[in-house]
Amino acid sequence: MDPDASTQRPARRKHSKALKAQILHACDQPGASVAGIAIAHGLNPNMVQRWRREVKRGELTLADTPAFIPVVATPAPAMLTPPSAPAAPLAIEVQLQRGALQARVSWPVQAAGECAAWLRELFR
Incomplete structure (x- = not known):
């Protein structure tokens, strides 16, 4: 042997x-x-x-893996809003679906940082 x-x-x-x-x-x-x-x-x-x-x-990256893309939201200048339209409060709309579970969240633009932190924790 x-x-x-x-x-x-x-x-x-x-x-x-x-x-x-x-x-x-x-x-x-x-x-x-x-x-x-x-x-x-x-x-x-x-x-x-x-x-x-x-x-x-983040030690293994795959070609098909979606990456986190930071988004910076800035309010539109007031001069772009037509004078006849009523000013609507700006909000961040988030819709999530996983299986049968669905959620829709409306977040004020003024708290965009808190919204980003919430989303990071949610997807952690």
Whole structure:
């Protein structure tokens, strides 16, 4: 018996970013089982959990992963409002849907910073 044969490890597999993105997208669906998805793809569930943590920390970037895009809202100058139209209070409208859950939030523009902080916490 070859002594080196018992100590050899199988070669490490490298997974493409496209496959990782596909698996992680499937894990993000409502009611999805990370372990079930991992096993269905012939992967250890711990590996998929590690990919999820790496994406969350920004250590793993995938081509299809949506990135946070900061938006700066500034009120429109008053001269652009037609004089005949009544001045409506400016508000930030946010509509969210995840599965059957739907939410609509109206936030005053004057508190745009608090709205951004709330959204960051919501998507954390």
